[in-house]
Each structure stands twice: as C-alpha cells, then as structure tokens.
Amino acid sequence: MITRLLVANRGEIARRVFATCRALGVETVAVHSDADTDAPFVAEADQAVRLPGNTPVETYLRIEAILDAARRSGADAVHPGYGFLAENADFAEAVTGAGLTWVGPPAKAIAAMGDKLAAKALLADAGVPMLPSWTDTDQVTGFPVLVKAAAGGGGRGMRIVRDTAGLAEAVAGARREAAAAFGDGTVFVERYVERGRHVEVQIVGDRYGTVLALGERDCSIQRRHQKIVEEAPAVLAPELRARLHAAAVAAGRAVGYVGAGTVEFLLAPEGDFHFLEMNTRLQVEHPVTEAVTGLDLVRLQLLVAEGQPLPLSATPPVEGHAIEVRLCAEDPAHGYRPATGTLHRFTVPGAAAEFAPVHGLRLDSGVVDGSVVGVHYDSMLAKLVAWAPTRAEAARALAGALARAELHGVTTNRDLLVRVLRSPEFGAAQVDTGFLDRHPEVFAPLLPEAAVPLVALAAALASAAARRATAPVLRGLPSGWRNVPAFGQVTRFAGADGGEIEVSYRLDRSGALAEWSASSTAARVTSSTAARAASPAVALIEAGPERVVLDVDGVRRAYRVHRAGSEVFVDGPDGAASLVELPRFPLPTAELAAGSLLAPLPGVVARVHVEVGQRVAAGDLLLALEAMKLEHPVLAPTDGVVTELPVPAGGQVDTGAVLAVVNPAEEAPS
Structure with missing residues (x-):
C-alpha cells in the first residue's frame, strides 16, 4: 500500500490530491519552485522539497529533480496531477524504474496516446471515428483547420486557420507555445468543425482488464x-450517450488503460462524433463527474495504483446535474490577458x-487570501462547482455564488x-x-455604467x-464637517478601465448626505436636494x-467595502x-515619449521582429511578450517608425516597462 505520496505538480491539483490522501491516511510530499514557496499547497503537505528556480523548465519539468525529491523525502509513490509531466511517458518510466509506485496509466499507454497522431491511427483501427488530419501543411485540402500540439493539452498550441495565408505563422506560433508548455513543439493540422460540441467521457481501468465509463461531460x-x-x-440522447461510452471504453481497451483517463470527442451538428484526443491523466473538470456519481476519482486512482x-x-x-467554472486571473478591460x-x-x-x-457548492482553489499570482504559470485560480437536482438550478446557484464572491486584488473572468x-x-x-464568438454580449461587465457613480460614492x-475611525481627535464629527459649509469633500479614483472618477459630497450637521456628485471622463451624474427630480435621490x-x-x-x-492600501474594492x-x-x-x-508601448504584465521578451529605424504599418507585429505560458503579441498602434527598442529578446520586464516606441511623425532615416 502507498504510505507517502509525492505530487509532482502545484496549486489546486496538488491540494486536491492531498485532500484524498488525508482522508485515506496517506502522508504527502510537495515539490515547489521558489515562486511557490509560500503557496497553500506547500503549507498543506506533510513534507515539501524545493526545486530551485521559477519557470516550469527549471522546476516542475525536471524529472531528475523530482525523483531526487522523492528519494530525499522517503516517498514511495508519485502522482503527476495534470499538466507538466502528467502525460510524459519518460517520467512514468523513470518513476517505476526508481522503484516507486506510479499513480497513472502504464508508460506504454501514455506514449501511445501522448502522440496525438499515433493515437488517431491506433484508435481508428479500433473503430473510433476520426477527423482528417495532416502533418504536411502543403497537403491541407480545405479550410477552416485547427493547428494542434501533438503533445499536451489545455488548449496550448491551438490555432484556428481559415485560409492558406495564415497557416505558416499559425504553425510557427503553435510550435513555440507547445514547446514552452510541454517541451515538445510537434504540431499537426486537423479539420475544424464549426459549431461542434466538445463532449468527453471519463473512463477508469484496473490491472485486471476492467475498463468502465463513469459518465460524460460537456x-x-x-x-x-x-x-x-x-x-x-451532457445533454444527449440516450442512444448517442451509449455510443460515446462504448467508443471511449474501446479506446481504453485498445491501449490497455489503467487508472483514470478521459476520451474526448467532437460532436458535429449533424449528430456524428469524432475522436479528438485521449488524456492519460485526471482532468481539471473531474469534480463535476464526482458530484453526479458520488465517487472520489483520486481515491480510485490510488486504489488501482x-x-x-x-x-x-x-x-x-x-x-x-453539476456545472463547473474555471475562475481565472484575467483582465477583461484588456482583452482578457492574464493578470498578476x-x-x-x-x-x-x-x-x-x-x-x-458534495450536494451544493464545492470550491477547489489553488489560492487563499494573500496569495501572489505571478507570471510563471497558468492563470487559473480556482474551480467552483454547483450540484443541484436539475441543470437550471445548478446554473442559477453557481451564477449567484460567483456574483456574490469577493475577489479582490486580481482581476478575473468572473463577470463573463x-x-x-x-x-x-x-x-x-x-x-x-x-458559443462566445456568437454571443459578444456575455463579455459585458456585470456592473452597469449607470451604477458606477453610486459605487464610487x-x-x-x-x-x-475609515479615516475618521483612526483620527487622533474629534473622531465623532462627520467627515469634512465645517461650521459654514462651502465646499464638499472631494475624492478621486482611478477605475479599472483607466479613466478617473471624481466624487464630491457634503454631509450636514447630523451626518446626513446633503448633496453629492460624481463625474468621470465618460459621463457626469449629479444628485442634490435641488436636483432630485432629474436624478436619483440618495439618502445615507x-x-x-x-x-x-x-x-x-x-x-x-x-x-461591502474592502480597502488594501490605496485600492478600494466594492x-x-x-x-x-x-x-x-x-x-x-x-x-x-x-513623461513617456509619444508612441510608447508598455508591457501589460511582467514577462520575458520572447522575440523582436523589427529594428530601430524600421517603418511599420498599424497592426504590424513588433515583438512577442511571453508570460503565464502564453505569447502576447505587441502590435504597432499606427503607421510610423520604430525609434526605440529598449529591451532585447530574452530580457525580462515588469508591468509598465517601455517595450517599443513608434513615432508616427518620424521619417525613416535616409
């Protein structure tokens, strides 16, 4: 039996595995980068071993360092979590070769499914329906297509391409992103199905030949x-559900699957389905299956191992019915780029x-109050799951809990x-x-513009x-009180969209709100005893x-108001x-030079595509910033000449650093 388990991962999945281990009486070991030293998963482990460095390549992707941590901590088993080395056959072989128990499928199954091209060929022979795919871009016969990484998952390295002109750059970008995320830049091209549904089947197998479907997820x-x-x-006809489950079980049996895994399918609008990939690990979304079946999938993994x-x-x-959302650190005001x-x-x-x-709300989080969200890993903060007797009730409960959540300090995708x-x-x-492409209205913030003045007030x-509560003298007087009122109190705020809001208000001798106004760069709202007919009457x-x-x-x-330094969260x-x-x-x-382009978040300049003195057109790619496992293109905002490139490729920058200067008035040097 397993007595001490090392989780070769971080964040929420490490905490998830530790929770089951505590229930079973299994001791736990965490490995962590320097950036994760104070992370909750490290504090919850019985033992923790430092992996020097910050980036995944320096830490969570180093097989020898993780095996050394297992040896030093006395662990007798390794759970890979998901991401990083979870689907690395060499890692699975190294773990078993070191005499440790591997909590996952056999290395042969990982290798067979880890190469998505080989997996498609193998499972096609087992009768699983496939989409056409190509490794040579010259052989692509029609568009749209999807460029995909042959290794890994989570959307890394994927690009939709709708014409020949964009294919080469999409393949090159996908290779770079896949190499950074998985250490393997191999990609292929697959036919893209418009308005397809992504439905996956959870399977589990043991060493005695049993492979079962545990339901499906949309x-x-x-x-x-x-x-x-x-x-x-998933909302499916019973006959289609049965065929999906049968295809997933056939895929598992074809590779001799052991442990928990997922077979993913794309359902076409016409009702056909096609194999996408098989994930030889636990999935991020496994809690919804646990919610509707009552099973602990990590427990099943450990028992089978x-x-x-x-x-x-x-x-x-x-x-x-259960619904899960992934709460991510993202900035809606700037194209949902990762936030720190x-x-x-x-x-x-x-x-x-x-x-x-649980029947109700379940929170699986990698963060707590005070956690620092950095640039080295992906942007997911937590998963919130709602179970209810019906789909409609689950959606309503989940939306309500999200809307009431207090998420202060890092912008998120909560409103979306x-x-x-x-x-x-x-x-x-x-x-x-x-869905999101067809419904741009869901990207609107929950807080309507008309309500912003009241929030600022x-x-x-x-x-x-708060200032009156800490005043050394006369703290009982209303704020800004004067014997002869002349001017109101004025407070200025910067909003998330970069604009400013100025609030002016005056309290009378009893502390009641006598008048107020709020103005911003976009609009002005005024309320007073003399103008109540034209605007809302507000009483304190x-x-x-x-x-x-x-x-x-x-x-x-x-x-509800929470203040942290100069930041005010309402x-x-x-x-x-x-x-x-x-x-x-x-x-x-x-004062910044005109035409300065600033770093939207901390990161590393991955590539510089232009030179000082080069004339560029609006929309041209100047450079790429790499942060949180993604590439962020920096484009020319206007036609002009590049006059400054202060950061070379490989240079690290903080938020607000000048990456380039494009001067629209500058003439190209002769």
Whole structure:
C-alpha cells in the first residue's frame, strides 16, 4: 500500500490530491519552485522539497529533480496531477524504474496516446471515428483547420486557420507555445468543425482488464481553446450517450488503460462524433463527474495504483446535474490577458466543501487570501462547482455564488462566467465551441455604467469613515464637517478601465448626505436636494469603513467595502468594482515619449521582429511578450517608425516597462 505520496505538480491539483490522501491516511510530499514557496499547497503537505528556480523548465519539468525529491523525502509513490509531466511517458518510466509506485496509466499507454497522431491511427483501427488530419501543411485540402500540439493539452498550441495565408505563422506560433508548455513543439493540422460540441467521457481501468465509463461531460464553452465551463451529464440522447461510452471504453481497451483517463470527442451538428484526443491523466473538470456519481476519482486512482481491482463493476448511476467554472486571473478591460497581483481577499459565500463531492457548492482553489499570482504559470485560480437536482438550478446557484464572491486584488473572468450561466442560450443547452464568438454580449461587465457613480460614492464614504475611525481627535464629527459649509469633500479614483472618477459630497450637521456628485471622463451624474427630480435621490443610511448602505429612490442598497492600501474594492447589488484612490496632491512623474508601448504584465521578451529605424504599418507585429505560458503579441498602434527598442529578446520586464516606441511623425532615416 502507498504510505507517502509525492505530487509532482502545484496549486489546486496538488491540494486536491492531498485532500484524498488525508482522508485515506496517506502522508504527502510537495515539490515547489521558489515562486511557490509560500503557496497553500506547500503549507498543506506533510513534507515539501524545493526545486530551485521559477519557470516550469527549471522546476516542475525536471524529472531528475523530482525523483531526487522523492528519494530525499522517503516517498514511495508519485502522482503527476495534470499538466507538466502528467502525460510524459519518460517520467512514468523513470518513476517505476526508481522503484516507486506510479499513480497513472502504464508508460506504454501514455506514449501511445501522448502522440496525438499515433493515437488517431491506433484508435481508428479500433473503430473510433476520426477527423482528417495532416502533418504536411502543403497537403491541407480545405479550410477552416485547427493547428494542434501533438503533445499536451489545455488548449496550448491551438490555432484556428481559415485560409492558406495564415497557416505558416499559425504553425510557427503553435510550435513555440507547445514547446514552452510541454517541451515538445510537434504540431499537426486537423479539420475544424464549426459549431461542434466538445463532449468527453471519463473512463477508469484496473490491472485486471476492467475498463468502465463513469459518465460524460460537456466542455463546449471555451475561450482561446481552453475550457471555462463544464457540466455533467451532457445533454444527449440516450442512444448517442451509449455510443460515446462504448467508443471511449474501446479506446481504453485498445491501449490497455489503467487508472483514470478521459476520451474526448467532437460532436458535429449533424449528430456524428469524432475522436479528438485521449488524456492519460485526471482532468481539471473531474469534480463535476464526482458530484453526479458520488465517487472520489483520486481515491480510485490510488486504489488501482496499489493493484486493487475497481470497487465497481458497471457505469454508476448519475444523480442530478453539476456545472463547473474555471475562475481565472484575467483582465477583461484588456482583452482578457492574464493578470498578476496579490489576492487581498478570496471568498466564495456558501461553499460547503473543498476538494470533495458534495450536494451544493464545492470550491477547489489553488489560492487563499494573500496569495501572489505571478507570471510563471497558468492563470487559473480556482474551480467552483454547483450540484443541484436539475441543470437550471445548478446554473442559477453557481451564477449567484460567483456574483456574490469577493475577489479582490486580481482581476478575473468572473463577470463573463456569470453572464454565460445566466444567458438564455446556455439555459436552453444551445452550446458549442463557438458559443462566445456568437454571443459578444456575455463579455459585458456585470456592473452597469449607470451604477458606477453610486459605487464610487460608497467607496468615498467608506474611506472617509475609515479615516475618521483612526483620527487622533474629534473622531465623532462627520467627515469634512465645517461650521459654514462651502465646499464638499472631494475624492478621486482611478477605475479599472483607466479613466478617473471624481466624487464630491457634503454631509450636514447630523451626518446626513446633503448633496453629492460624481463625474468621470465618460459621463457626469449629479444628485442634490435641488436636483432630485432629474436624478436619483440618495439618502445615507449607514457609512462605516467596511459597509455603506444607501437609500436610492426609496430602495436600500448595501455595499461591502474592502480597502488594501490605496485600492478600494466594492461589492454591491449590481456587481463589483475595483478602484484606486488617487492622492489629493499627486507627485510629478516622468513623461513617456509619444508612441510608447508598455508591457501589460511582467514577462520575458520572447522575440523582436523589427529594428530601430524600421517603418511599420498599424497592426504590424513588433515583438512577442511571453508570460503565464502564453505569447502576447505587441502590435504597432499606427503607421510610423520604430525609434526605440529598449529591451532585447530574452530580457525580462515588469508591468509598465517601455517595450517599443513608434513615432508616427518620424521619417525613416535616409
């Protein structure tokens, strides 16, 4: 039996495996990079071993370093989690070669499925339907096509190409991204199915030849080819479900599968389905299967790895419906690029459990209050899962929990997820991989523009209350009180979109709100005793450092306020906002050269495509910034001449660093 398990991974999946180990009485070992030294998964492990460095290549992808950590900690088994080395056959062989128990399928099965091209050929012989694919781009016979990495998953290295002109650059970019994520830059081209559904079947096998389907999941809601919403069971006709399960079991048997794995299919609108890939590991979305079956899939992995037969002999019955969303650190105001920062508060009300099947809300998180989200790994913070008797109830509960969550310090995709869950099309199960492309309305923030002035007023009142609470003298007086009122209190904020909001208000002698106004770069809203007919009448009910209650046209609205330094986070009935209180007397700052292009987040300049003095056109690729396992292109904003390239390829930059200067007025040197 396994007594001490090392998890060769990080974040949420490491915590997930540790949770089952604690329930079974198995000791745990974490390995961690320098960037993860203070991460929650490290603190939860019984032992932890440092892997010097920060990047995956330096740390979580170093097989010898992980085996050395197992030896030094006395671990007798290794669980790979997902990502990194989870589907690396050489790693599986190295683990077993070192005399350790490998919690995963045999290396031969990983190798067979790890090369997606070889997997397609093998499973086609087993009767599993396939899409046409090519390794030579000159042989591509039609568009659109999808460029895919032959190794790994998670959407890394994927590119949709709709014509011949874009194929070469898409292949080159996919190779670079796949090499960075998986250490293997091999890619291939596959026919792209418009409006297809991504449905996968969870399978599990033991060493005695049993391979079972444990149900299926619909993972069609995707952005950048990465799943963001998953549910179980999929909305399918019984006959189609039976055929999918049979094909998945056939795939597992064809490779002698042992352990937990997933066979992924693409369902065409006409009803046909085609094999996409087989993931020889636990999937990120496994909690929805656990929720509707009551099974602990990590427990099954450990039992099978110990040589025990599966404790079930048939596909288990499904109860109710479960939906999962992936909460990611992303900046909606800037194209949902990965975001970094410190999570000052991370709270989801109503979560009944973590890392375990539950009827209700389950939170599987890699972060806690105070966690630092850096640039070295992917942007996923947590998964929130809702189980309910019906699909509609699960979607409503999940959307409500997300909307009430306090997510302070790092911007996230929360609003997008809530809008997807509340959309009529999702409610009617009208989903496919192109859902987000067809529904741009779901990208709108939850907080309506008209509600921003009230949020800013609440932030200003809370900040004033906090200052009065710590005032050394006369702290009982209302903020800004004067014998002869002349001017209101003025507080200025910077919004998430880069604009400024100025709030002016005046309290009377009793502390009631006498008048107020809020103006921004986009609009102006005013409210006072003299202008109530034209704008909402606002009365102040309560104003404390962490809670403000306003009566707006006879309706009370409560706002939760949390301050971290100059950042003010407001959660209200309409949505959440993050503001930065600006100083009354700002210090002078250096003026940037006209045409400066700044780094949107910390990272490494991967490639520079232009030279100083080169004339460029608007939209030309200047350089690529690599951060959080993705490439971020930096494009010329206008026609002009490149006058500065201060950072060479390979150079590291912080947020706001000048990457290039394009001067539209500069003439090319003669």
